[in-house]
Amino acid sequence: MNNLEQRKFVIIAAFVIIGIIFLIQLFSIQVIDDSYVSSADNQALRFVTKYPSRGIIYDRNGEILVLNQAAYDLMVVPGQVENIDTTLLCEILDITLDEFESNIDRASSYSKYRASIFKKQMTASEYAQLAERLYQFPGFYGQKRSLRIYPDSVAAHVLGYIGEVNQRQLDLDSFYRSGDFIGISGIEKQYETMLRGERGREVLMVDVHNTVQGKYENGELDVDAKSGYNLESTIDLRIQKFGEQLMRNKKGSIVAIEPKTGEVLCLISSPTYDPNLLVGVKRAKNYALLSQNDSLDPLFNRALMAKYPPGSIFKLIQSLIALDEGVISENTGFTCNKSLVGCHNHPSANSIKEAIQMSCNPYYHQLFKRLINRGRSKSYFEDSALGLEHWTERVTAFGLGQRLALDLPNLKAGNVPSVELYDRIYGKRRWAFSTIYSLSIGQGELEVVPLQMANLAATIANKGYFIDPHLISNIQNLDSNLPWEHHETGIDAGYFEPVIEAMQWVVEKPGGTARRARIDGIEVCGKTGTAENPHGKDHSVFIAFAPKENPKIAIAVYVENAGFGGTWAAPISSLLIEKYLTDSISDTAKQNQIIRADLISLEDVYED
Amino acid sequence: MRTKQSIFQDIDWIMVAIYLVLVAFGWISIYAATFDEQHRDILDMTQNHGKQMLWIVLAIVIATAILLLDHQFFETFAYAIYGISLFLLLAVLFVGSEIKGAQSWFVLGPISFQPSELAKYGTALALAKYLKVHGSKFKEMRIKLISLCIIFLPAILIMLQPDVGSMLVFAVLLVVLYRQGLSGWIFILGFAAIFLFVIALFMKQFSWEISSETSIAGSWLFLSLLASLCGVIFYFLRKSKGSLLIILGSYLASLGYYLSVDFVFDHVLKPHHQNRINELLGIVSDPLGAGYNVHQSKIAIGSGGFFGKGFLQGTQTRFHFVPEQSTDFIFCTVGEEWGFLGSVVLVSLFVFLMARIIWMAEKQRSEFTRIYGYCLASILFIHFTINIGMAIGLAPVIGIPLPFFSYGGSSLWSFTVLLFTFIKLDSERKFVLR
């Protein structure tokens, strides 16, 4: 071997060294550095979120109250947008060139290679126009979403609405991602976790042109979206709709309950609004309009949140407690002594039944005095405090002064005044019966919300107990017992007989205060009330149940500034009762008169 | 003198086997790169993999034909083939078709032909024949110059097309001259030049801020450092009078070269070459522009992991994220679908094949065969180095195919001819006289 032949080793060594350098670099990018794997996935895989459809809400007869409608978010990946006919796209989307530019800029500032929403919530027909030409616009694709739709435009306050999650909700619950919808009020909020369902995911492979090439790993990594549970509501669409119609141009609310079950048959707050207004892109604008309307405040749910003095309907509770406490008997009479408290002209009541029928204020003043001043203490002040303490406890058992277990958010408790309250206002032992006597006729510091009034009607219909009023009776395909509880008032069932009898007289007997609530063939039991309103015309209230035997519906109607309870609240109740029990209206003249009545503009006249 | 009983006697079956493995592995990779559900048929002639199957069959026919030729044929017609290829290289400049910016193809209906492929072969044969005769007098300057002419005549013609990639293939034949006695300093100087070139490009971007008002440009900093280094070396070698001159001379030469880099880079190189070099060195990073190919190629290879994603499971190559993935970037498919393991197999096969060619070449009695073997190994080496190097981000993007592997009849046949000529010549080694 000569010297030059040795050079073959140098040359072979060069080959081997290059080979080793290559293997080191390959080892480094293939085995050590795993960033290339994620780069590859980001490029070639598209993770498509499959949105679950939100649960549907049915009424008690299986009619749909809320369902979903397909909508599309137009997504854009700014890095893939090239050579597109911008003018054409703007024309199809009905946006200006400036809007186009600013949308693209916003998307680019988020990410050039990830999808962001370009245009939100296009309706199916809007999207259809674009879909067939989408291939001309690389970088754009449609993401299916769904919007709520309310076919009958009713029960806005019950159903509530959904909206996009805000930052606080995103921070609080990792379930949500930006752009997701969440229930904001009503059943939508209360049953959010049931209704929302679970997101699914699809992993697709895309080529360099962002064209889908098929499922990744034959779809093994895909997860199907799980639809939200459908809810069966206790609402009866027919009377909910009818009630909203009757309450048109009136302020107030109606709540009806099935006494045996606590199922809420209708829950109306007026003025109301079309729930379809708060759907999709138009929500923000309409919400602002609705909330600016401060005199009518259509977003305010009066049935749960408006606290009113109960007025004369409270005499029913006073009667029951007095009978049960034994401070009076069924045939106890009191003179209508107008020096104690004002009253209208009527013969004195010789029994509790007559007292209820005639709604005699002095009667209840005297009855209430017996309940409060029982002679348990020598001190008049101490005796009043002891009496009130016990009385508060018994009133609270009727579901007053406490938040009922209704399955809606933002429910108010109302107020049943306690010893502590008066001690705070007047000082300890500085007040007595003479200070608090207006409680006897449901005025003073007493506050109830319409739901509690309806619950009172149901409790009387049940002769002493109530079931938690509720709006959802069943969650479909979910084994769970909803936690509706039975509550006893502690009043002996026998004491309800005279009270119920009297309530029937209120409606049936000549001289009864609610003659306008009479329905042929149905025994309606009711009680009117007129709550004093220091700001204007009195509020009109009526609670009732029917039929007398085996009651099917208990109802409370509260109409603000409508004057005497018998004039407006009673006939509205009777129409709803008749509609619910017979599915027909015999006295259409009464119905039309009420629908036409505009108490809101009357009120304006009054205020002027 | 013995005579052969069969043309297949004394054939180096190991090389034939490696050839077949590479061609098959290449075909699988092309199939994977072009695969889609509509074109599963391996013989679908509308698809690259179908056509490649045809090219492979024809390549095997060509290989057999070469083995059937008389071994004297190659030496006898060496100059003629070289002459024809020079003529075609000249002709293509006038009547050729331009593909991808280079006037390098003859297109006759369905057949297209690249004369530079023939020129590689012709040059290898001519160089082998010339050095067989005159190799013993290689020390003479005249012989060296003629050898260099044989190499660079076709290279210059190709430069006019212009096709940088093919030109490099000729430059690598200097390795053959190195074996023949050319000083190794040429390569050391070459590497030093590349090193200085790279430093110069980096220093252009760099400046040292001493204060807000004073800053020293990177170039001046580097030249001062170099001068101090020379000073230190001179201090240690101060006894030797001659060293001063050498050190001073090389400093001045470096200085001149260094200053010329700017000029060459800005005025001689084309913008797309500048971009590719800047991208390779990481001076600029533009993964969607000049760096797109390499960026995508590295993602494809890097995402393969240790075991690879499996045959037909590569998302990056199948869905066309990597450009030129059947030809220049065919290695991506191997890296992505067969992972580090597959890459090791491929790199090892090539290194083994090239080393074996050198090893066999040295066993030859015939100088012609030995020198031809060196030419073959060098050509394979430059293709291997540039092609895989660019795919993994170690070499600039120069579009030359991976031998036996990349899609394309022209390149497959030309490498087949190159390799099987050596196999044929080698099979005759027992029968030739020195």
Ligand SMILES: [Zn+2]
């Ligand atoms: Zn009276």
